[in-house]
Amino acid sequence: MEVDRKLLEHVAEIARLKLNEEEIKKFLPQLKEALEFFSKLKDISTDKVKPSFQPVELKNAMREDKEGQCLSQDDALSLTEHKKDGYFKGPKAI
């Protein structure tokens, strides 16, 4: 696995982060070091082992399909300045 500038910029783009030159220089060796260390997990044999997505056993939590109370439209819109006609306003999609 080669962690290079190209890969770092690609991953950052997927994560919607734009790194400046200084950050790239700083993060690249740091991430390389960390990922090399994390690679040691490959030394453990996990054949036929099931992954634990939760640490304790959980069942699907379902609720009845009934209408309940939720935030009012006014409240939901109260935490941002970007709104119009009762809707959230976002940047251009197209």
Next chain:
Amino acid sequence: MESINDFIKNVKNDEIDIVEHTYKLIEECKEINKEYNYFNTISEELALSQAKEIKKQLKNNDKNIKNKKLLGVAISVKDNICVKDVETTAGSKILQGYKPLFDAHVMQKVKEEGGIIIGKTSQDEFGFGGFSVNVGVGFKVPKNPFDEERSCGGSSGGAAGLSQKLSNHIALGESTGGSIVEPASFCGVFGLCPTYGRVSRYGLIDFANSLDKIGSIGKNIEDVALLMDVISGYDKNDSTSLNVKAENYESYVKKPIKGMKIGIIKEAFGSGVEREIEKNVYNGIEDLEEEGAKAEEISLELPIKYGIATYYMIATSEASTNLAKFCGMRYGAVEKLEGSFNEYFTRVRSSNFGDEAKRRIILGTFARMTGYREAFYLKAMKVRTLMINEYKKAFRKFDALVSPTASILPPKFEDIEKLTPLQHYMIDVMTVSPNVAGLPHLNVPVGFEKNLPIGMLLIADHLQEGKLIQLGSAIEKGK
């Protein structure tokens, strides 16, 4: 020193004017904060209005007022737990100004039981750190209560530091990989992180959803048990909440420990652990033996050797998806609406997340990417299964496992600056694995060296918090 239960009694019997008391306490918090940076926000208005309400209800002799478990007790809240109408940032610039429209489940419980909310405590941004130095852009770093040039641990740093400094107070902390016990150890207080799912996460700002747990930090074991009593239990609003019987944790305080079996984790002692720390932890084990517990060594290879890699792969993977929602829409930081969706989101995120948040998002995004997912993310989830099995096997024989909470004394800020991110991660070696396995764990202060506190880590099987309180209380008694 009077205990919190004595304090509550005095409030109920009207021997303390709760409004006057709360006013003084808030002033004290302001003074402490000037020097130590334990608060992101002091919720003076809320605290005083709660105190006035309690005073009124006491005067009117309201029916339920005397049954309230936390009546008049100051409760501080880690800044990643939502408190209605009080700024809640999780220590991040991207949430500055965010005032939740609702209370987290634990806050509803605390309010119902008469706890007075004094403010939001400082932390690493979203919980990303072990020293509380990775605070968000523009936030202040909390300092160790015993030496201001040193760290108070993290990520619940403000909560632990304040617990040491402020009497008649209990703190709500949160742990993903050790963020309750490690700062508790560095600040010389008790910190209890419960079983995953024991306390509802509704209203907690996610870091890693399969790892996050809300718990309590306090000066005495009974304080920690009392708050845990109030906050634990099933909540339908958290789909990972465990639907199990309630426990009376306070009943475990001072309960005899004769015949309990303690496993000393062999790999957690020796190389890499400061000698003074080992010595003090062994003193703590001797205290337990004097009270009738039996201790013997056990080898647990996976947790110490592979805990860091397993934890960081799971934690960063989950963090990278959980933090995707912070994009300058609906709440939190905004910028001028310019450019396309992706340009806007990228601009908001790049200018508001701190360095460690960016690093973890990148690590986690990488670990989940096509081509790497099997080797990193899924591999870590499988190692987690093996780790849980190893612990479960140990708990067939032992009631609790013991190690130091931290392998070093609270470090100086100037030394922390020299660490690479990986070296920084390695500091969590003792605490990550019980978190990966969702096991309850407790920091117990066991001594001082060079005027700095040392903590012992006790780990129990799922839902066995009571045993930890029992053992912690036996050591407290010996002090």
